[in-house]
Amino acid sequence: TTPPEAPTQRSFVLIKPDAVRRGLVGAVLARFEGKGLRIVTMELRQVTGEESDQHYAEHVDRPFYPPLRAFITSGPSVALVLEGDEAIEVVRALNGATDGRKAAPGTIRGDFSLSNRENLVHGSDSPESAAREIAFWFPGLG
Ligand code: RTP
Ligand code: MG
DSSP states (O other): OOOOOOOOEEEEEEEOHHHHHTTOHHHHHHHHHHHTOEEEEEEEEOOOHHHHHHHTGGGTTSTTHHHHHHHHTSSOEEEEEEEETTHHHHHHHHHOOSSTTTSOBTBHHHHHOOOSSOOSEEEOOSHHHHHHHHHHHOTTOO
16 A cells, blocks of 8 residues: 655745845746745735744844844845645755855855845744744735
8 A cells, every 4th residue: 555645844935135136036936846846825025124023033132133134124025835745844955054155056045145144045944933934924824
């Protein structure tokens, strides 16, 4: 008999304002789509300061948060939900290390970012974070 398939996983992704400004939305989406992840929903969003505070709740007291908040609200972002086998881990592998200068070539950050802040993409870091972030950004999603 065939073993039951693992339930597909969903991850929240934010394509950050630097990527939108630089015209890299298509290039970033191509990485995810090329890998086989499916776009469940997607929207151009101007992130507000309040939304930033909630999304980055774990970071609000860090010294790097004020400039991060200024950056993430500096222009439109693209918010989306991706679905696929082990989507959370796969998205983070495609994104690469946080610091674009240290991220491996072949990753989105490794190929397109030279910054520890303006690093093009966010991806949920755990099933708990994904559930929280998807409910927060797309409350209507089933
Ligand atoms: P993300 O949440 O955006 O997917 O990135 P991440 O998990 O790789 O990194 P995280 O530690 O969650 O940090 C969130 C975002 O904050 C900015 N950051 N700046 N020391 C710094 O200046 C610093 N550290 C982090 C980055 O934009 C990072 O993606
Ligand atoms: Mg993170």
